[in-house]
Amino acid sequence: MMSITDPNMSDRFTSEMEEIHSKHLKTYADIIDMTTELSLSHKQLVKSAVETCLKKCTDDEKLFETIKTFKKDLQQKTVALKEKQHAISEMMSEIQEKDTEKEKIIQKIENLKEEQIKRKQIIESQYKANKTRLRNLQKARLVFQDHLGLEIRTILSKTQSAKGEKLQFVYRNINPSDPESAYVITMGIKENGSYQIVSSDPVLEGLPVLETRLQETNNLPAFLANVRKEFIGQVRR
Template sequence: MTSITDPNMSDRFTSAMEDIHNKQLKTYGEIIDATTELCQSHRQFVKSALDSCSKKCKDDEMLFETIQSFKKDMEQKNASLKEKRHAISEVMSEIQQKEMHKDDIIQKIEKLKEEQAKRKEVIESQNKANKDRLRNLGKARLVFQDHLGMEIRTILSKTQLVKGEKLQFVFRNINPSDQDSAYVVTMGIKADGSYQIVSSDPALECLPALESRLQETNNLPAFLANVRKEFIAQARC
């Protein structure tokens, strides 16, 4: 062991302390360099992270804007679709109403066709009845006008009670004391084709009964014969 009284001891101690100090400084320098490098690396990492975060935020903002745009567009499309559905509903309702109206028109047309067919049948029946009456008038004309001196006149009535074309049957050779004296019965045909007795001159009390009988039998010659008999009976009273 070196004696502390050794004069070189102080120099060696100082030198050892310097070596230790230099080593520590070197170690501190290395630590500082490592710390500086770590700080720079951390700054770069933080900067990179901030850049990444900033880029991510921008991307998220763009994505959010895109989503909002899609959402707005979807809302507009839904509103447009709702309007189109409403319009389609109105069109369908209008079509249904037109179909119902069409069905009503078809039913009315069918009803009119049926009514027209019925009217045609009635007209044909009336025409046939009128033809029969014309034949009866022809027969009556032959019987009464040619053999009994009866005259048939066509007149046009202007009274309020009876309007239209009428026939006058003028009987002569009734009164033995006045063979040319005229006995007249006026008649026409109603809308339904039946006979209508308008008047007689002179008046016959039994004329309504004779008219009723004519309506039942539709036998005009028999009616005229009965009227002539009544005129003859009245003239002889």
């Protein structure tokens, strides 16, 4: 071991201390450089993170705006869809009402057709009955004209109250003092096919009874014979 009284000892100590100090300074400088580098790296990392966050925020804001726009558009489309559904519902209801009205009209038409057919059948039946009765009247005309001196005339009425064909029975040889004097009774046929007494000249009091009997029996020859008897009886009174 060297003695501290060695004159070179101080220089050597100083040199070693300076060397140690230099090492420490170098280490410190390395630490500072490393710290500076880490700091710069951290700053860059933070800057990059901030930029990334800002970009993310911007993208999120755009996304939120897009979502908001889509949501608003969806709401508008939903409202429009509801309006269309309501319009379609009203249209379907109107179509159903028209279908119901159409069915009612068709039913009314069918009912009218059925009524028309029934009416036509009734008219045809009445026409045939009237035709038969007129034929009988024509036959009676020949019989009574030959045997009873009865003149039968056909009258066509054009008035609204008495349209149709009527027969006028003109009796003669009733009054012995005036054989050519005419005693007249006018007859027609009702819509239901029954005989109808229109008038008599002169008026016979018992004519309503004879008409009722004619309606019951439908025996025209007997009716005409009874009318002749009534006229003769009225003259003899």
